[in-house]
Each structure stands twice: as structure tokens, then as C-alpha cells.
Amino acid sequence: MPRNRQNEGFVLQKIVEGSRSFQSREFRHSVPLGIGDDAALFRSKPGHEMVLTCDWFLEGTHFLLRKHPPDAVGWKCLARAVSDIAAMGGAPRCFLLSLALPESHTGRWLGLFLGGLRRASRKFQCALVGGDTTRRNEILINVTVVGELPTGLAVRRSRAREGDLIYVSGALGGAELGLQSLRRAKGLASRNSPLLNNHLYPEPRLELGRWLAVRKLATSMMDLSDGLSSDLASLCHASGVGALLESGKIPQVQIPHDFSEHGTNPLQLALHGGDDYELLFTVPARKAKLLPKTFLGVALTAIGKITPSRKVLVVDEQGHATQLMPRGWDPFRKKL
């Protein structure tokens, strides 16, 4: 770990010890030098290019210290960065962790955080190889993930073409529903609540992303992190196209009884809720028959098509079309 000073002692020692079990044997060849030096070394496979991404995960902005269990913070800070690798069709390989925290959180909180991070690291086969630690009055996390994929196969968000079908994986709105539930409950959330699971422990669609890239099925792809209305607007903007969605086709999360009393609308959750980390991708109409209904148990649903108009419209079941404005997560407009 760069800046791995003796005197940062107990914090770094915990992370370094934790990191050993993050590193599977397969990774030892590709990472000849991990934590403990000025920088880490990584060897890319021949014929592959690397995928680079980083993500903030900040107390008060991306998680609430009094509500989010520390191991969910550990899991999610890595999962959301890994999701960007999935969205290119890549396989995650290693990550750097930058962590700033108060001295009061270098004991139990840090231990639980590293537990969640370690589970995510193993699950995504992505080894901790370096980072930076410092003291701060709030918990600040930044994660950089390095992934890999065969040269030339990366799926960009800028290549959607008129007539392509628009797909999403899974059901949308579950993470937003979990966030609403978490906000209403008192104290630290339970790690085992099914309602909170999508919000606390998202699962990036790595296998799906890779399969779509290697089979060259998707013309464009991105992950749903801010909410469908905002992310589809970004994809269309990058591709210079528009979209027509059918609201009846958008896969929505099921809302429990006590929630529907609060006026929670499943379509609104699916359109604007963030943090689902499902994949949004486009497929040429002639290739649509090659897509299964589900992939490793995750539904793949066509929700509309790409248009040349540069607008995103949504048609309801009565055939009324309205323009869909981006109303998902925007850090410069609202806070958590």
C-alpha cells in the first residue's frame, strides 16, 4: 500500500492482514507486488486491455454512519466500482482502497468494514493491492478498480443506434425502496432484511456484462447507478440518439403492503430510483432472438427502442407518450 507508514500502524496493519485473504492464488502472477511499497505492480494478460474506474463513497453523501452497517459499507464501496467494470464487459482484477477515518473508528467499525470488503473482494475476484489511509473527522472512501478484457471488445455507452432494442437486467427500484425503508427505521439497519438487501449488498452483473461483450450482442451498455431516467438520458446523449420506453414493460420491484400506504409508486421507483447496479444495454433488433429470457437467473427485459429523435419518451399502457426527464441521483442537486 502506497504511504504504508510504520506509524499509521494499527490501521494499516489491519488492512494489510485483511488483504492477504483477499488475494487468491490466480492473482499472484498478475500482481507481483501488492500492499506495502510506494505503488503496486500489475501484469496484464497478452491480448487484453485494461479497464479503469474509481468511485467516491462518502459518509453523509453515499452512506449514513448511523444507518448503514459497516460491513455493508465495505461491500458496497467495492461493488459499485466493480459495476462500472461490468458495464464495459470487463472482469475486475484488483483494486486500490483510499480510506480516511476518525481514530475512534479504527477498531470495531474498521474490522466489520474490512469483513464486508473482503467478502466482496472474494465474490468479485478482485484483490486489494494498494491505497492510502489518513485520519479525518468523517469517513471518506475512494475505490479504484482495475479490470481487464480482450482488446477491442469493450462495450461503450456511445454506440446505440436507431432501431436497437433497449434492455435492462433484473427488476428496478429495489435499492431505492430499501433506502426509503432504511430511512424510516430507527438505528442501524439489519444486515439480513430482504427489503434492504438490494440497497445494502448490490450484486454487479459481471457475468452478464462479459457475456454480452464477448458475444458482441450489445451495441451500447452502462450500469444503472443513478436511476433509469438519468442513466438512459446519458446513454442517449453519448450515442446522439433518443429512446421510446413502454412503461408497462419496465420490470418493477414488488412493494410490500405497508409501503404502498405511503404512496410509494413502483413505476416511479423503477424510473428514478438509483443504486440498482443492473445493466442497461441496447441490442440490434436482428440479434434480439439470441438473448435468453433470463441469464443466470436474472431476467433480461426489452423495455423499448432507440429512436433518432434525441428525446426520451415513455408511453403508458393507454398509448399516451410523455417526455421522461432525468430525475435520478445528481449530487449537485440533492443529497442522500
Add this chain to the structure above:
Amino acid sequence: MPRNRQNEGFVLQKIVEGSRSFQSREFRHSVPLGIGDDAALFRSKPGHEMVLTCDWFLEGTHFLLRKHPPDAVGWKCLARAVSDIAAMGGAPRCFLLSLALPESHTGRWLGLFLGGLRRASRKFQCALVGGDTTRRNEILINVTVVGELPTGLAVRRSRAREGDLIYVSGALGGAELGLQSLRRAKGLASRNSPLLNNHLYPEPRLELGRWLAVRKLATSMMDLSDGLSSDLASLCHASGVGALLESGKIPQVQIPHDFSEHGTNPLQLALHGGDDYELLFTVPARKAKLLPKTFLGVALTAIGKITPSRKVLVVDEQGHATQLMPRGWDPFRKKL
């Protein structure tokens, strides 16, 4: 730039526009996809391995908003991360910028910050390829640098051996002297003060690091970021050795008259002052004659030798040896 949302609008647009001029033609082949997608793509040269590092640069911890000019913040946040690449013998290739800032700083401050960052990016030939932005009440910066070097040539900090000579580049203590001067002055520091130059605009020793690695002259190397007393302790700890320094040989910065009145001791600055970003390295005695006195105008000075004792001792000009305790920068012990 990952999470490059339309709605983060003006912040991202500024960074994206700025980044175009960061990217020289040589880099276009190795970076087929930069800012604007879920992740960036990077192609490593055949026969090379990658060097990965990241660094915090936080308001109040690493810089003071009322004292540090925004373009120095931009320069230094990249320079210090690039210095970790120099310390392995690598060449920087590209970087990711994570930036959190208040809406009030998205105008003039951001423009000046990007100006300093752009100058550093050009100077170090290190292109901005991605990152993450968010809103926050304080300015938080994290920089990840990806470098490259021929496979197997990286210089670690763990391979110093008994009898090796210990070298430093440049003179030590200049950045700490600048920090003391900056603290005493009122208001924003001048960009052009020679006394502040080492503190505000450090120059990582990229050419020297690379030359030592490619010629296989250094057995171990690291950059001086926390101060000689702390960094040499880290190098010795990693190598399982000790060191004997000669205080009279340590190259010290010159202290202006008005500073010596404050009791500033140049040897103490050189031993414990941080942020110099010079290189600390060890060379087998038989190879010492291959080292020039200066390299590209920067002095190379032998300041002692590696011992088997696991202690770091410093001998003064009267021949008295005392143990040198690590008293450089430690974020868990003190703040800026």
C-alpha cells in the same frame, strides 16, 4: 469519466474540456477510451508491467483553502501521486481524478485548480482519463496514477542489503521550510515565491527513478514524502535492516536570515520535514562509482550506509551516534 452524468453538468463539462488538452497524441493509442463512459480503457506496452498508486489530497489535512493557491492544489495533487511512480522507476501514463467540492467552488477555484493540474499533466506526460465528481462541503481530492515500466525492473523498498550506500537526491527540508513560511504569512500564498516553490510545486524525480531502475543501480528506493526519519525507517523495516547516517553529509536547504531567528534548524528540517518528493535509494558499494555527482542538475548525495542492526542511527560530526526516531508526517499523530 465514470459517472459522467449530464446533470453534474457544469463541473464535469469543465473537467472534460480541460482534459482534451491533457492528452497528447502519443497517448491516444494507449488510451482508446478516456473520460465519458463507465470506465476508461488503457493498453499496456508489450513486455511492460503497470504501476498503480493512489493518494489523498484533502482540504485541512493536506492543504489549506485560505493559504494554498488553487493551481498549486491542482499541481501538487498529481505531483505527489506521480512521485510514487518515480519511486518504483516507472513512467506515469494516465490518471483518474476523484473530486468532491462545494458548489461555490465550481467556478473560479475549479478553473484555476484545473489549470495547475493541466500543467502537471503535461509536464509528467500523464493524461486524465477518468474519475468521479460529487458535491461536498469541503474539497476532497483523490488521484490514482497508472504508470508503466519494463517487466521485472521495478525497484522495491524491501531489498536494501547490509553495506549498501544510502543516497538522497536534491536538498532536504525545503518543502517544510515553505510550509512554515506559508503558515506565518497572511492570506493566500504567492505563486511565485522561491521560498514556497518546493512546497507548492514539487517536481517528482521521474527521470532519475527511471534511470536507476533501468541501469539496475538501486537495490531499494522510495520517495521522501513523510520526511527522511520516517521514510528511512519504513525502508529499513521493509528490508529487515538498519542504517547509519552521517548528519554532516545530509544535504540541507539554505535557511534565509529572518527564518533562523525563529530557531529553525536546517538539520531538523532535513531529517523530519515532509513533502520534498526527492528519492531515497540504496546502491551496492561496488556500484557507487557509476553514480554521477548530479543527475540532470539534481545532486545525488551518499548520506550513510545500510547496517544489519534494524536500528537507524545518526552520527554527528563529533562522532556521537544517537538513534533516529521517525518524527515525520503521520496523519494518525498530527494534522497539518
